[in-house]
Structure formats: structure tokens, C-alpha cells
Amino acid sequence: AVEIRLASRPEGWPTTDNFDIVEAPVPEPGPGQLLVRNKVMSVDPYMRGRMSAAKSYVAPFEIGQPLDGGAVGEVVRSNSDDFSPGQSVLHSLGWREYAVVDATQATAVSSEFPPSAFLGVLGMPGMTAYVGLMDKARFQQGDTVFVSGAAGAVGSLVGQLAKLGGAERVIGSAGSPEKVRLLTERFGFDAAFNYKDAPVGEQLRAAAPNGIDVYFDNVGGDHLEAAIGSMNDFGRIAACGAISQYNATEAQPGPRNMFQFVTKRLSMQGFIVNDNTHLKRDFFEHVAPLVREGRISYEETSVDGIRKAPEAFLGVLRGDNTGKMLVNIA
Numbered sequence: 001a002v003e004i005r006l007a008s009r010p011e012g013w014p015t016t017d018n019f020d021i022v023e024a025p026v027p028e029p030g031p032g033q034l035l036v037r038n039k040v041m042s043v044d045p046y047m048r049g050r051m052s053a054a055k056s057y058v059a060p061f062e063i064g065q066p067l068d069g070g071a072v073g074e075v076v077r078s079n080s081d082d083f084s085p086g087q088s089v090l091h092s093l094g095w096r097e098y099a100v101v102d103a104t105q106a107t108a109v110s111s112e113f114p115p116s117a118f119l120g121v122l123g124m125p126g127m128t129a130y131v132g133l134m135d136k137a138r139f140q141q142g143d144t145v146f147v148s149g150a151a152g153a154v155g156s157l158v159g160q161l162a163k164l165g166g167a168e169r170v171i172g173s174a175g176s177p178e179k180v181r182l183l184t185e186r187f188g189f190d191a192a193f194n195y196k197d198a199p200v201g202e203q204l205r206a207a208a209p210n211g212i213d214v215y216f217d218n219v220g221g222d223h224l225e226a227a228i229g230s231m232n233d234f235g236r237i238a239a240c241g242a243i244s245q246y247n248a249t250e251a252q253p254g255p256r257n258m259f260q261f262v263t264k265r266l267s268m269q270g271f272i273v274n275d276n277t278h279l280k281r282d283f284f285e286h287v288a289p290l291v292r293e294g295r296i297s298y299e300e301t302s303v304d305g306i307r308k309a310p311e312a313f314l315g316v317l318r319g320d321n322t323g324k325m326l327v328n329i330a
């Protein structure tokens with residue numbers, strides 16, 4: 001069975017040379033464990049951080065060891081009373097065809113939604129959008145909301161949740177004309193722009209002439225500086241990610257307009273989704289019906305075959321994906 005290991009740690013942009021594609025024996029489940037045949041796995045921006053040795057909120061991947069991350073698969077053998085063969089489970093041992101998963105670390109997923117939904121709109125990225133917007137940015141009806149990375153897994157849900165929640169205006173930025181069109185035509189954003197076309201600050205001022213109350217930051221850098229510049233008094237920023245900096249080899253310049261935090265009485269809350277399990281139920285009860293009713297839509301981009309997983313991961317960093325980036329394994 002194929003598994004993908006970290007071959008070396010990247011300096012700057014990763015390449016496929018940083019990964020090893022290896023044939024390994026199908027592992028044996030021990031007591032209380034499941035053997036799972038993975039069907040679909042997630043590649044996520046945070047995995048770039050785990051390729052580095054630097055201390056962070058989640059342990060680094062180890063050289064010579066398989067990578068891991070969200071996956072949904074089918075139980076083929078079960079040494080637990082809680083699961084039986086044939087069941088679909090969500091777990092965190094992706095990057096391999098077969099995983100041995102502790103039953104306590106597996107979550108049964110309903111067949112009401114496609115398995116991939118539990119890696120995207122109804123999974124970790126969806127929860128990130130919900131927690132960041134509702135809890136960290138304290139979104140309120142009537143807010144004007146700006147989200148960067150808006151055509152991605154997290155961003156596309158942020159915009160839709162804001163719109164459905166009664167936002168005055170929702171603005172998104174993304175990196176291609178196709179994505180920008182999708183934001184207004186499919187996801188219901190009021191305005192969208194391509195950050196590669198002209199300075200972000202300029203484009204944001206044009207899209208939000210009355211300023212913004214909430215900024216959901218997926219990108220950092222010039223996007224963050226632009227958002228601070230367009231913030232209204234008492235504006236709130238959810239600091240979710242800074243993907244423009246994940247491959248940087250030296251410290252990046254900070255926003256030059258930080259004094260506006262004082263003059264405009266702004267606040268900014270960084271967060272890690274996994275610290276917010278107390279909101280998981282709220283999230284699912286809020287979002288699952290909207291997905292079921294078709295009031296929230298979501299996009300996926302996928303590659304076929306586990307051997308393509310490194311390419312898919314590099315693709316997320318480059319912006320090849322619209323919506324959630326996935327690898328179909330079986």
C-alpha cells in the first residue's frame with residue numbers, strides 16, 4: 001500500500017522532491033483499533049508549517065515518516081465494538097492508502113453528505129469559517145465584511161455565512177478572474193476583486209466605499225494592511241491565516257498602519273480552530289441544514305490517486321484550487 005513520507009524539509013517553496021512515495025505493507029490493527037481504507041484525503045495550507053522543524057501549535061512532520069492529515073475512509077477491519085466494517089469514518093491519518101486508527105480517534109460520518117464534505121464545508125475548514133466569523137470577529141447583522149482567500153475552502157464559506165447572516169455588504173479577494181466571477185455569481189458576494197490586478201488597498205477602497213466592520217484574514221501581508229486602512233471604528237479582525245507568507249524565508253514586513261488600531265479602536269483575534277471544540281455542535285447545527293437545503297454551496301478541486309497528493313498540496317499553495325483541495329485515493 002502506498003504512503004507518502006516527508007523526504008526533506010523545504011527551504012522556501014516546497015517541491016515534489018520533499019516527498020517520498022513509498023510502498024509499505026498494509027498495517028495490522030491492534031486492540032481497539034481499526035484498519036481503514038482511505039477514500040479521500042485533504043491537503044491544507046497548515047501542512048506547510050508542519051514541514052518545517054520550527055515549534056508551532058502542532059508538531060512538525062518527521063523526516064522519513066508518513067505525513068498525516070484529515071481523511072475519510074471505509075473501515076475494513078475493526079477491533080472495536082463501536083465500529084463495523086463498511087462504515088465511513090473521518091480521522092487524521094491521511095497521506096496513506098491504509099491507516100490503522102485508534103477507534104477513539106475516528107468519527108463515524110453520515111452517508112447523507114458526500115465523504116469529501118467532512119473535509120471541507122462540514123469539516124475543519126467549515127468550522128474555521130464559522131468560528132472565525134461568528135466567535136472571533138463577533139459578526140453582527142449589518143456589518144460590512146471583507147474576506148481574503150475568498151474562493152478557497154474557508155473563505156467561500158465565510159462570505160456565504162456573512163451574507164446569510166444579514167451582512168450589509170460582503171467583499172472578497174481572490175487570485176484569478178474565474179475565481180472573482182465565482183464569488184459574485186455563485187457565492188453571492190456583493191463585490192470581489194483580483195488582488196493581482198492592482199494594489200489591494202486601492203481595490204478594497206473602491207469595493208467598500210463606506211469602509212468595513214469585519215476582516216477575515218486568510219492571507220496577511222498587504223491584505224492585512226489594506227484591511228486595517230479600510231476599517232471602520234470598532235472594527236474586528238479574525239486572524240485565521242497568512243498564506244502569503246508561508247513560504248517566506250525571512251521575516252516579512254508588518255502592516256505600516258498599526259496606529260489605526262488606536263485611533264479606530266480596532267481589535268484582532270488570532271485563533272486555532274481546534275481550540276474551539278465547544279462550538280462544534282453549534283457549527284454543525286447551523287451549517288449542515290444550509291448545505292442540505294442548497295442555501296450554502298461549495299466547490300471542490302480534486303486530483304485522482306494518492307501519488308498525486310504532493311502535487312495537490314503544492315497546488316493549494318499556488319492557488320490551483322477553487323474551494324476545497326482534495327485527493328481521491330480509492
Ligand code: NDP
Pocket residue numbers: 044045046124125128149150151152153154155173174175176179195218219239240241242243244245271272273274316317318319320321322323324325
Ligand atoms: P484555500 O482553499 O483558501 O487554499 C489556499 C488559497 O490561498 C489558494 O487557493 C490561493 O488562492 C490562496 N493564496 C495562495 N498564495 C496566496 C498569496 N500570496 N496571496 C493571496 N492568496 C494566496 O485554503 P483553506 O481554506 O484551507 O485555508 C485558508 C486560510 O485559512 C489559510 O491561511 C490557512 O492557513 C488558514 N486556516 C487556519 C485555520 C486556523 O485554525 N487558524 C484552520 C484552517 C485554515 P488564490 O488563487 O486566490 O491566490
